[in-house]
Amino acid sequence: MKALAALLCLMMAVLPASALAAGSDFANWAAVVVAGDFRAHDGGPTEAFDNARRDVTKALVTAGFAPDHINQFSVRPELYPKEKVLPSTVGYIKSGLEQLTKTAPDGCLIYFSSHGAPQGILLGEGIYTPAAMSSMIDSVCGKKPTVVILSACFSGVFMPSLADRNRVVLTAARADRTSFGCSQNDKYPYYDDCIISSFPQSSNFRALAINVRGCVDKREVVEGAKPPSEPQASIGGEIAFSLPLYTFNK
16 A cells, blocks of 8 residues: 555656646636736836746646646746746737637636736736726636636725626735835735745635735734735625635645
């Protein structure tokens, strides 16, 4: 029995991530992970958003999303030639998600890490508004189970437009609050850091939302970040019923 267990462990270690995702509840979900800016809050360059893009993607793969069904986007894709990163534009993001849903039709996940404003989330040199993002998700994902996670200041402003029966929507802050961790020295914004660290302790997206909120609250107290960002969560009635069926791999 010990020999068999050791063999199984070895097989798991050498199997590609796509094979490990095959039996996952999220194996046929399409996902896009977007870094919307490269500048720190003081205007200097930062890797925080691209670090979040890269490592959130890794966390999704570990949780059961298939690597071939995830597209990554950056405002500086030329800096990451080995990562198959696409430009962070509305057109590329929409067309990328559309293509993915043809082979991964079961659900959608949309993740953004960027700066935010009361009007929306920064995407390159422009603002991606709640209305525009809602229109894109409606068009591409329709009534499929959908998870939207927005890591940005004032990202709660997206809640009224994005919340729906078939959606989980998580935001890093209230509509009238900033989030934290966007300096040149931060590896990730606080919210992304908590997303990444909370995945292993979470069984599904409802648990993730609870764990991330607690993580952010503690981090902001330790760092003396005020006023608290108060991450938001909306879980629609339809997807709330089915969430227990969508569990993360461990």
